[in-house]
Structures are given as C-alpha cells and as structure tokens.
Amino acid sequence: MLKKILITGGAGFIGSHVVRLFVNKYPDYQLVNLDKLTYAGNLANLEDIQDKPNYRFIKGDIVDAAFIDELFTAEKFDSVIHLAAESHVDRSITNPLDFVMTNIVGTVNLLNAARKHWKGDYENKRFYHVSTDEVYGTLGEDGLFTEETAYDPHSPYSASKASSDHFVRAYQDTYGINAVISNCSNNYGSYHFPEKLIPLSINNIKNNLPIPVYGKGENIRDWLWVEDHARAIDVIFHNAESGTTYNVGGHNEWKNIDLIRLLCKIMDEKLDRDAGTSEKLITYVTDRAGHDLRYAIDSSKLQNDLGWKPSLQFEEGLEKTVDWFLSNEEWLNNVTSGNYQTYYEKQYTER
Ligand code: NAD
C-alpha cells in the first residue's frame, strides 16, 4: 500500500483539488504538500483541510536538488504525485527559462531522489507525473489525441512538459522506476488562477473590463471540470500498471468565442444584467504566438481500463464555476492584487 505520498504543487489550481480529495478520502494516508508558493500557489486554496491530521504543508522549491534529497531522507515517502509546474503558456513565451528550471530540472530532481531513495524496492513505490495534452501539439479539424500520438510541442510550456514526460519514461526504462503519466486537457473550476481564459473572463465580466479574445477566437479546447481530473488522478494512481500513460479529457470541445458567449450569457443572468450586456465586452486582440488551433482528447483507454468518466456536463460545470467565483470575492481580490496587476498590464496593454 502506498500511504506516504508527496504531492508537489498542491497549493496550485489542480493540486489543491487533488490534495483535498486525498485528504478527505484517505484518512489513513499521510499527505505532504510541497509547494514553492509562486504567484500561482496559494494556501487559501486549502483552508478547509489545513488542520487535518493526515495533512502537512512544506514550503520548498523542486529546483533545489539538495533540499529534495534531504526531504526524501527525512520523510521516507513511498510515492510521489507530481503536479508542481510553471503552467501558463503566455508566461512561457515571455520567460522560457523559468519553465525549463521548474518543469524539466525540477522533475529530474524528483526522479533522482526517487531513484536513489527507492533503489531495490521500485516495484513497491510509485512516481506519478501529471502532464498535459499540449505535448501532442495541435490537431486540425478532425481527429483526437490518443496515447500513441507523437509528441509535437509548440510553446515553451508544452516543450518543457514534453521534456519532463520523456525524462519520466527514460527513468522507467533505464532504472526501472515505477512510473505513470497522465496527459489531461484544459481544466476549469474553483481556485483557477485568473490569468487563464475562463477565470480571467469571469473576473473581467464582473468588473466590466474588456474580455481579450486572441486572434479570431476560433481556437478549440477540450474542457474538463477540475474535480473530474482529480478523480482521474486518484483512479490512475491506485490502479494503473507501471509504465502506463493515460489521456484524460472531457469530450467537450469548445471554440473560444462560443465558450466566451456562453459565459457572457450565464454572467448576465447571475448579475441581473440585460441579455447581451456582457458580450459587448468581447475585444479581439493580437493572437498568441505559436497558438495551437485545436486540442481534443480520446480518453477511451482510461474509461475502458479503469472505468473513469467525466461526471459533469459543461454548462452545469461552468455555472457552478461562475457561482464559486461570484461568492468568493475575497479570494479573487487577494490573487488579483499586487503582482497580478503588473502581469496584466504587460500582457494585455500592448496587444
Ligand atoms: P498552477 O500554476 O495553478 O499551480 C502550480 C503549482 O506549482 C503552484 O502552487 C506553484 O506554487 C507550484 N510551483 C511552481 N514552481 C514550483 C517549484 N519550483 N517548486 C515547488 N512548487 C512549485 O498549475 P495547475 O493548473 O494546477 O497545473 C498543475 C499541473 O497539471 C501542472 O503540471 C500542469 O502542467 C498540469 N496540467 C494543467 C492543466 C490545466 O488546465 N491547468 C491541464 C493539464 C495538465
């Protein structure tokens, strides 16, 4: 049984949902959340579980190899669920090296610690690497990403995640580490940092600010409710065979502009605005460089092997998400003060 789990990046968007799920579902596990608390990491995401006896938080940087080695010595983890990453494509275009450091070097540091500390007992340990569908590059109008699709990353973010996936597989093949990888499509839900499309648009609509749509808004993403992703991680962590990869996705493709229009409609209703009011905020801006046209996941392997499937329809999930943001103003105000303003101005004023 794998019971002493290091979860990296547990104070971020998806990580906080994974930590919450595991802490509540597995009272006899010991869950250690290691997070550097970058701009994207926020302990307020975990307030409801922070005092649980099976949970601990440690502040630290996965790029610091000596620190990671000492942590493995002290804590004797028997498994890792690795989510810590720089995760925003636009930031990767501005600062690629941050992505190389955390996403590649940080992952290799964790693999080295696992290799050293679990030597001789790899079959009883587990290294779970959480990755993205963006490693597969872009689709045209047809087709879906399967686990066999060749890697073809286009952004510094997706290139760094692709590299980290390759390192995980290389450590499995070379040293025999028990590793699993999942590649998931775009997530949405509570605690989503408002630099990403959905929470940024909710925040701007709420404040009557322009909704910046890149290019013509025709790019397509496959959206999955974050709690369904956390459930998939739980199922894969406990049941996947070593060396397996699973694609995780919502079978839920939306053109950006259609998604934004739906969001505007929901927000008009929630904010008691006349129908059509929020749509007037839509503003087309310069496209993202190297912008992938379409992502869409075939998750049938996960559905057939392990019985997982998404639980929420998108319209319902989006409404739930809007409700969460509107009733968590303090959280939103806290994360959009300070550095956020500087980022926003740099990212959008010249577009
Ligand atoms: P996020 O940016 O919200 O959170 C990342 C977390 O990692 C933050 O808490 C941050 O403080 C922490 N972190 C960053 N650098 C660190 C370092 N050097 N050391 C320790 N901690 C560090 O990201 P997210 O959206 O929750 O994504 C989590 C993982 O899931 C990432 O690996 C990402 O590639 C992957 N993923 C995300 C999506 C998505 O739609 N958001 C989809 C598929 C896969």
Ligand code: TYD
């Ligand atoms: P994003 O949420 O950054 O996720 P990813 O790039 O990882 O898919 O972007 C989702 C889509 O929305 C993507 O096609 C880029 C587009 N987008 C905008 O049109 N405007 C924005 O302000 C942002 C942040 C994204």
